[in-house]
Amino acid sequence: xxxxxxxxxxxxxxxxxxxxxxxxxxxxxxxxxxxxxxxxxxxxxxxxxxxxxxxxxxxxxxxxxxxxxxxxxxxxxxxxxxxxxxxxxxxxxxxxxxxxxxxxxxxxxxxxxxxxxxxxxxxxxxxxxxxxxxxxxxxxxxxxxxx
Amino acid sequence: xxxxxxxxxxxxxxxxxxxxxxxxxxxxxxxxxxxxxxxxxxxxxxxxxxxxxxxxxxxxxxxxxxxxxxxxxxxxxxxxxxxxxxxxxxxxxxxxxxxxxxxxxxxxxxxxxxxxxxxxxxxxxxxxxxxxxxxxxxxxxxxxxxx
Numbered sequence: 001x002x003x004x005x006x007x008x009x010x011x012x013x014x015x016x017x018x019x020x021x022x023x024x025x026x027x028x029x030x031x032x033x034x035x036x037x038x039x040x041x042x043x044x045x046x047x048x049x050x051x052x053x054x055x056x057x058x059x060x061x062x063x064x065x066x067x068x069x070x071x072x073x074x075x076x077x078x079x080x081x082x083x084x085x086x087x088x089x090x091x092x093x094x095x096x097x098x099x100x101x102x103x104x105x106x107x108x109x110x111x112x113x114x115x116x117x118x119x120x121x122x123x124x125x126x127x128x129x130x131x132x133x134x135x136x137x138x139x140x141x142x143x144x145x146x147x
Numbered sequence: 148x149x150x151x152x153x154x155x156x157x158x159x160x161x162x163x164x165x166x167x168x169x170x171x172x173x174x175x176x177x178x179x180x181x182x183x184x185x186x187x188x189x190x191x192x193x194x195x196x197x198x199x200x201x202x203x204x205x206x207x208x209x210x211x212x213x214x215x216x217x218x219x220x221x222x223x224x225x226x227x228x229x230x231x232x233x234x235x236x237x238x239x240x241x242x243x244x245x246x247x248x249x250x251x252x253x254x255x256x257x258x259x260x261x262x263x264x265x266x267x268x269x270x271x272x273x274x275x276x277x278x279x280x281x282x283x284x285x286x287x288x289x290x291x292x293x294x
């Protein structure tokens with residue numbers, strides 16, 4: 001077990017895969033407790049904005065600035081510009097990333113703004129994305145706004 | 148009338164105000180047609196992620212990368228890091244901003260990434276925010292992740 005919270009994020013990615021969705025998951029942790037779980041909802045809800053991290057923050061509900069500042073965001077895949085922007089908006093100080101091989105998000109922007117990043121490059125995170133992208137190249141490109 | 152699409156964004160801000168919500172509105176325009184409207188949903192839906200721009204993109208639904216690249220986002224207030232990140236994710240080439248006096252978002256980041264910005268600093272956009280912030284300083288700070 002690489003990290004108990006990353007395991008929960010991976011479970012979210014697997015749940016999304018089982019639902020026929022894009023297999024990316026996230027959890028928000030406050031004071032060592034999970035307060036939000038989420039996964040990509042593009043297919044399931046027809047949503048262009050509910051990436052795993054946004055879905056997770058949405059499910060965590062309204063928090064105070066102080067709570068965000070004590071929280072950590074776990075995500076199975078390197079966060080895109082939108083999700084990284086949400087981290088910067090709420091000043092979440094730490095992001096733990098399952099892998100950044102399939103997709104490299106706005107990690108440089110996060111680092112430049114003082115956010116601590118940890119990248120596991122966990123094999124299961126890489127494999128679930130690799131398989132999905134091979135089978136669904138068009139849906140994946142839609143999710144990251146690429147032609 | 149400053150711009151017919153900005154007028155629609157202002158109507159969304161006014162609608163949110165009437166609902167007791169944070170008065171920020173947005174519209175997404177594709178090929179000179181409005182394809183999405185939205186407003187801040189923090190109060191109405193208890194949502195920490197449905198800023199006006201995100202709500203608008205969500206309501207526009209799933210679009211192709213080509214459609215985003217032909218679209219313009221109108222928002223009554225300078226877009227925060229999350230909403231600017233959504234613009235970068237989908238490579239929306241142009242953002243038209245009602246005002247950036249009450250709040251200055253990630254405009255520099257957008258410009259650096261080649262997004263064209265137009266700022267009206269429309270009096271109505273300034274006033275609706277000024278009034279809201281004066282009456283609801285804590286809710287406003289929550290919306291932008293500040294203490």
